[in-house]
Amino acid sequence: MRMKQVIAISFLLAAMSQFVRGQEKKTPEDIPTVAYCDLVREPASYDQKIVRVKVTYVVGFEASIMYDLTCSRKDTWVRFESVSETATNRSVLQKFRRLSDATPERTRDGGINYPTRRVEVVWLGRFEGVKPAQKIGEQTFSLGFGHQNYYDYQFNVQRIEKVNPISKDVPWQ
Numbered sequence: 001m002r003m004k005q006v007i008a009i010s011f012l013l014a015a016m017s018q019f020v021r022g023q024e025k026k027t028p029e030d031i032p033t034v035a036y037c038d039l040v041r042e043p044a045s046y047d048q049k050i051v052r053v054k055v056t057y058v059v060g061f062e063a064s065i066m067y068d069l070t071c072s073r074k075d076t077w078v079r080f081e082s083v084s085e086t087a088t089n090r091s092v093l094q095k096f097r098r099l100s101d102a103t104p105e106r107t108r109d110g111g112i113n114y115p116t117r118r119v120e121v122v123w124l125g126r127f128e129g130v131k132p133a134q135k136i137g138e139q140t141f142s143l144g145f146g147h148q149n150y151y152d153y154q155f156n157v158q159r160i161e162k163v164n165p166i167s168k169d170v171p172w173q
Contacts, residue, residue: 028052028159031124037071043129043153050158052124056166059102060116062147066155073173076153077146081125087159096121096163118172122162128154 033052055066057078065075085093096119105113131142131152145154 028124028161036066036068036076039127039129040071040074040076040153043127045129046127047129048126050124050126052122052161053127053155054120054122054162056118057100057121058116058118059100061102061104061114063116064146065151066121069171069173074153075151076127076155077144077151078155078157079145080157084125084157084159088161092160092163096160099163099165118166120162120164120166121160123157124159124161125155125157128156 031050031052033054034046036053036055039046039051039053053066055068057066058064064078066078067073067075088096099119100117102115102117105115107113128145131144133140133142135141143149145151
């Protein structure tokens with residue numbers, strides 16, 4: 001019995017060392033910069049990969065999306081991972097929060113205005129280019145991302161590197 005335990009533990013340690021060797025830590029400098037148009041043109045090629053991308057980010061009522069006007073308007077749902085706050089430079093994070101603040105505002109007549117904000121960002125994150133699927137009975141349904149599963153892709157922000165305002169004169173489409 002003792003020999004079986006030693007063999008099992010040895011096998012487990014060998015397997016773990018192979019796993020750890022394959023999990024190289026990447027620094028932000030090692031992460032490739034990918035054009036947004038390439039992400040949405042070949043989403044399966046980038047699925048679950050960590051990339052850097054420069055995009056327009058739009059936030060508002062039931063919206064947290066990114067896109068790039070230079071390619072066809074194919075929006076991607078944006079989700080912020082909890083690590084994004086601690087991994088982002090403090091001044092960049094403050095600037096991002098200020099420029100993208102879409103907090104609902106009270107109007108003079110007591111109503112509510114839901115503003116939409118738009119900024120240019122460079123960020124690092126994990127791209128999801130393949131929709132999740134759910135099997136119900138014998139049928140498999142392809143789900144989307146974001147509000148009402150509307151979006152084909154999702155970008156999970158892990159770090160914000162740059163943020164800049166976009167002039168109101170720049171067209172949305």
